[in-house]
Amino acid sequence: MSGVRRQIHLAAHFPGVNNTTVWSDPASGSHIEFDSFVRLAQTAERAKFDFFFLAEGLSMREHAGRLHDLDVAGRPESLTLLAALAAVTERIGLMATLTTTYHEAYETALQLATLDHLSDGRAGWNLVTSSDALTGGNFRRGAYLPYADRYARGGDVLGAADAMWSSWQPHSPQTRPVILQAGDSDAGREFAAAHADGIFTRHGELAAGQAFFADVKGRLARYGREPDDLLVLPGATFVLADSDAEAQELAAIVRRQQVSGPTAIVFLEQLWNRDLSAYDPDGPLPDVDPIEGESTIAPGSIQARSFTGRRRQVADAWRERAAADGLSIRDLMVEMASRQSFVGSPQTVADAIDAHVQGDACEGFILIPHVTPGGLDAFADRVVPLLQERGSFRRDYAGTTLREHLGLRTGAPA
Numbered sequence: 583m584s585g586v587r588r589q590i591h592l593a594a595h596f597p598g599v600n601n602t603t604v605w606s607d608p609a610s611g612s613h614i615e616f617d618s619f620v621r622l623a624q625t626a627e628r629a630k631f632d633f634f635f636l637a638e639g640l641s642m643r644e645h646a647g648r649l650h651d652l653d654v655a656g657r658p659e660s661l662t663l664l665a666a667l668a669a670v671t672e673r674i675g676l677m678a679t680l681t682t683t684y685h686e687a688y689e690t691a692l693q694l695a696t697l698d699h700l701s702d703g704r705a706g707w708n709l710v711t712s713s714d715a716l717t718g719g720n721f722r723r724g725a726y727l728p729y730a731d732r733y734a735r736g737g738d739v740l741g742a743a744d745a746m747w748s749s750w751q752p753h754s755p756q757t758r759p760v761i762l763q764a765g766d767s768d769a770g771r772e773f774a775a776a777h778a779d780g781i782f783t784r785h786g787e788l789a790a791g792q793a794f795f796a797d798v799k800g801r802l803a804r805y806g807r808e809p810d811d812l813l814v815l816p817g818a819t820f821v822l823a824d825s826d827a828e829a830q831e832l833a834a835i836v837r838r839q840q841v842s843g844p845t846a847i848v849f850l851e852q853l854w855n856r857d858l859s860a861y862d863p864d865g866p867l868p869d870v871d872p873i874e875g876e877s878t879i880a881p882g883s884i885q886a887r888s889f890t891g892r893r894r895q896v897a898d899a900w901r902e903r904a905a906a907d908g909l910s911i912r913d914l915m916v917e918m919a920s921r922q923s924f925v926g927s928p929q930t931v932a933d934a935i936d937a938h939v940q941g942d943a944c945e946g947f948i949l950i951p952h953v954t955p956g957g958l959d960a961f962a963d964r965v966v967p968l969l970q971e972r973g974s975f976r977r978d979y980a981g982t983t984l985r986e987h988l989g990l991r992t993g994a995p996a
């Protein structure tokens with residue numbers, strides 16, 4: 583570590599397409615009304631965050647032939663929403679997740695350049711290739727691209743967008759909006775190393791983060807790029823309280839709220855790949871075995887697919903764990919599905935976040951609150967000042983564009 587503290591980058595993820603939101607909390611608000619988005623974006627801007635982030639889900643998720651009950655029907659479309667947020671914020675970056683598998687290059691390039699104009703240089707694009715086969719049905723082509731073709735298409739779309747952005751007169755303030763990539767395969771990491779300004783990842787835990795950080799940074803030289811040209815930004819959740827002990831207690835309550843009985847059964851079915859609705863979530867694990875093979879119960883779920891080929895093996899491990907610790911279905915699913923990244927007093931959380939960044943695990947975090955829209959308030963009021971005091975986080979924005987906030991080079995496409 584050099585004498586200069588590495589600066590932490592922070593973003594606010596408006597929850598969506600997620601299992602984190604605690605809907606039963608009385609403070610839990612709408613995921614559709616504009617006020618909720620304004621509230622979270624303005625809180626993040628008050629705390630001098632780099633950007634406000636929206637995920638994308640272009641179809642409702644299905645599970646066992648029904649709509650997944652954690653999905654929000656009628657969620658606002660990201661670019662329209664961010665354009666409206668540009669008018670009620672001044673400095674914070676505005677990041678939209680957009681899939682290259684379904685969107686077209688020209689519309690995407692034009693929309694992002696428009697957002698960049700409307701926001702005076704605050705537009706960002708989290709480029710994803712999507713994994714949900716069901717989404718294709720909502721588009722004219724109707725088809726889901728085979729996995730092997732998705733990053734090739736991603737490269738074509740981004741290449742075309744780059745050609746348009748750099749040729750247009752007058753170009754938008756950033757010329758090229760900030761590009762993140764969220765995909766974890768070798769191809770995804772290589773795509774990020776070649777083209778992106780940052781990578782959104784699930785590798786947020788310290789040791790796993792350090793390995794991921796070394797991996798992706800190590801890919802940059804091949805493309806004539808420096809380590810600082812690609813920022814590593816894991817998603818992270820947090821639970822804060824006055825003391826560490828209170829925070830641990832609260833975190834356990836939040837985890838149970840995130841995994842209700844019916845949700846526990848849904849998670850279990852993702853592994854078992856069969857209808858388990860007759861089982862009591864407060865009872866023991868099923869004695870029937872999983873159905874091996876591709877997921878038929880949740881064909882769009884990354885999680886469900888990740889078990890393919892090892893369903894029985896994982897089920898046996900889960901049964902052993904449940905028997906050893908006396909866990910019900912719901913207890914076990916709470917353990918498996920719902921770990922918070924940072925739990926503790928503001929000091930503990932600030933120390934841990936800074937340790938990740940100074941310790942080469944990442945450049946910062948995209949924070950996902952479990953209550954919307956007020957779930958970032960305590961972080962903004964109590965953790966951010968501690969990070970500022972130790973010189974790891976800005977006290978005010980130095981520049982005006984998202985590229986400047988992130989310390990990225992301006993201009994030309996990678």
Ligand SMILES: Cc1cc2nc3c(=O)[nH]c(=O)nc-3n(C[C@H](O)[C@H](O)[C@H](O)COP(=O)(O)O)c2cc1C
Nearest residue numbers: 637638679710711712713764765766767770782783
């Ligand atoms: C942290 C993270 C966040 C993601 N968010 C989204 C999203 O909001 N919308 C989406 O369609 N896909 C999302 N994805 C999945 C991407 O579509 C990704 O391209 C897909 O997992 C296939 O790529 P891969 O095999 O390289 O991981 C996300 C992936 C990661 C790792």
